[in-house]
Amino acid sequence: MSRVSVPCHVKGTVALQVGDVRTSQGRPGVLVIDVTFPSVAPFELQEIVFKNYYTAFLTIRVRQHTSTHTPAKWVTCLRDYCLMPDPHSEEGAQEYVSLFKHQMLCDMAQVLELRLILRQPSPLWLSFTVEELQIYQQGPKSPSMTFPKWLSHPVPREQPTPLLEGLPDPSRVSSEVQQMWALTEMIRASHTSTRIGRFDVDGCYDLNLLSYT
C-alpha cells in the first residue's frame, strides 16, 4: 500500500511532574509531545513511524475534525503501548517502531493534531524520548488508467506491406527478439547476492596499511 509522508511540526517535549522540576530529586517519568500539521488539511492517518529512545510506554491521543460545529475533542487512540518489555533493561530501548491504523482504538479519518504521551517509570535512565517521528497518510490509489486510443480500440488488421528482397521475415524476427527479451528478463529476475570469491583486484593484493575510517 503506498503511503505519503505528511509534513508535521513536532513541538518541544513537556515534562509532567508533580512539584517543582528544579528542586525535586527524581526525574520526570512522563513526557508529552504535541504534533501539529499546520499546512495540511485533516487527513486519514495510515502509519506512524519513529525510533524509540528509552521510552517504556506510549499513549497517543488524537484530535479529529468534526463536521458539526462542536469543538474537536481529544480521544485516546492508543493506550499504554509497550515499547520496552522490561523498563529497567535495554531490550527495545532503541528500536524502530511502526504503528498502523488498524492498531488504533478509534477511527483516524480526519486527524487534526496528535499528542504523544511517553512514560518511563524506571529511574535508571537519564532521559527518554522518541526520535525521527514520521507520519504517513494513505497514498493515492493507483489512478484509473486511461488507455491510449490505439490500445483500447485497435484498428482492423492492415495488409502487411510487401517484403523487400533479402530481408528476413518480420514476424520471425519479432518472435526471436521477444524470446531474447524474455531470457534477459529471467536473468535479471534471478539476480542473486552470492559473491564470486575474489579478494584481490586484478590479481594484485599488495596493500598499504589498514585504514581507520
Add this chain to the structure above:
Amino acid sequence: MLQEESDLSLIIAQIVQKLKGSNLYAQLERQAWASLQRPEIKLESLKEDIKEFFKISGLEKKLQNAVYSELSVFPLPSHPAAPPEHLKEPLVYMRKAQGSWEKRILKSLNSMCTELSIPLARKRPVGEQKELLNKWNEMGTDEPDLSLFRPVYAPKDFLEVLINLRNPNYENGDSLSFRTHLGLIQVPLKVKDIPELKEFFVELGLTTGQLGIDDSTQVPPELFENEHVRIGQKVLTEQDSAAAQQYVRQGSPTALRAELWALILNISSHPEDILYYEQLKTNVIQHDLLVDSLIYKDVKLTASNDDYYFVFEDYLYQVLLCFSRDTSVLSHFAYNSASPPKSYIRGKLGLEEYAVFYPPNGVIPFHGFSMYVAPLCFLYHEPSKLYQIFREMYVRFFFRLHSISSHPSGIVSLCLLFETLLQTYLPQLFYHLREIGAQPLRISFKWMVRAFSGYLATDQLLLLWDRILGYNSLEILAVLAAAVFAFRAVNLMEVTSLAAAEAVLADLSTLKVMPLLQIFLFATVT
C-alpha cells in the same frame, strides 16, 4: 493480522533471495526439468506432481533443511526505516564501543607491520609456492622465526574494554545505590534468571535422560542409552535438520556426532564444496599474509602445547589459513556488530575501486583463536569438511564471543548472565570474592571467550557443544561457568587472594559438565 502476513511474506522473500544463488536451487531446477520425462508428472497437475516428486526424492527435505538453516542464522528482517547498522547492533553506544575497539586493533596491527617492516600481504615467488604446496600436509614441521610477532590482543585486553563499557543514558552514579552493578559489567542488558533458564533448557531437566549422565557405566544401557542411539540413527536416515537440533539437546552419541552436527549446520560434501576448499588452498599458496604469521604463532602457543590437541597441529594450519582467505565469511558481518578492516591497493589510497578487505575474510585472529577449531578435529578428518563445519560454527556462534553487542548470546550478555547468576544464587561467595579483589568474571571470562575449549576434557567439551548447537544459543556457557563456581564454592570461600582463587579454578579437566549443569539449574535450593 495484516502486519504478521506482510512480515511473513517479507521473510519468505528474503530467504528465497538468499537461496537463489545456492547449489540447492540449481539442483532443484535441474531435477524439476528432468522430472518432466517421468510418466507420473502430468501437465494438468504439474505443480502438485512436481511437489510430490520432490517429496519422494528427498529434495523437499533438503529444501526444508536449507530454509531452517537460514532462519536459525540470519536475524528476522528489521523495520524498513532501520539502517543496516541497526541490524548489526541496535544500541548506538555499543556500536561506537565496537568501532573504537576495532580501531585499536587496527592500530596495533599497523604498528606491528611498520615495526617489523613486513608487508600486510605479499605475492609468493614461484619457488616458494612450490615448496609450500609440497609441505602442505606437514606445515607443523616448519619452524619460522616468530619471536618478533605478538598476538594482536588477548582475551584479558578485551575484558578491560567490556568493563569500561557504559551507556551514556544510564545513571552511573558514583555512590552505591540499588542501581549499581556489583560485578564488572555495568550495562543493564536483559538476561534470563533461573526460572527462565529452566524453561529454556527444559530438556536438561532431572527427569529427562542425558548423555553425559545417563550413559555412565553404572546405568544399564537399556534404560536410556540404547533407545537414544536408535532415535539418533533414525534422525540421520530422515535427514531432518530441525529434528537433529532437537535431538542433540540430550547429547549426541559419539559415533553419530559428526554426521548429526553436519546435518544441523546443513553441511553436505558436494564436489563444489571440495573444489571451493581447493581454491582457498590455492589462494593461500599464492599470497602470503601477515595474518598467517599470527595464526602460526597462535597455534604454536596454544594448541601445540595442549595434551589433547597437539596431534592436530597440521589440520589447524590447513583450516585457519584457508579460513582467512574465504570471502564468503564477509556476509556474516551483516548481523555481526563488528566490521571487516579495509585497506587499499598500494598507491591507490582513497580510490574505491581499489578498496579491499584485509584479511579477505575480515576476521583478525586473537590469542586462542585456534582453539575454536581444535575440538572439531576429533570429529572430522577430511580437511574440506572440517573446514566447512568450522566456518559454519564461526558464523553462527563463535563470532559473538569476541565482538561487543547486545545480543543475548553475545559475550557482554554472557558475562552479565554469569555475574547475575552468581550474585543471586551464591551471594556469600560473590561477596567474599569481591572483598578479596577477585571479581569472579576475571577468572571465568577466558573460559567463556574460548567456549571452554582447552579447559574441559574433550568428551565433556563435545557434550557441551552439543547443547550449544541444540539450543542455538551460547547462554549455556555462562550457566556452566556459574555452575563451576558453585561446585568449588567451599574451597573458594577459604581463599584470600585472586591468585589463590585462580589456583582453585585452574584445572577443570576432571569436571563432568552435564551433572554440574543439571544440579545448578534444577537441583539447587533457592
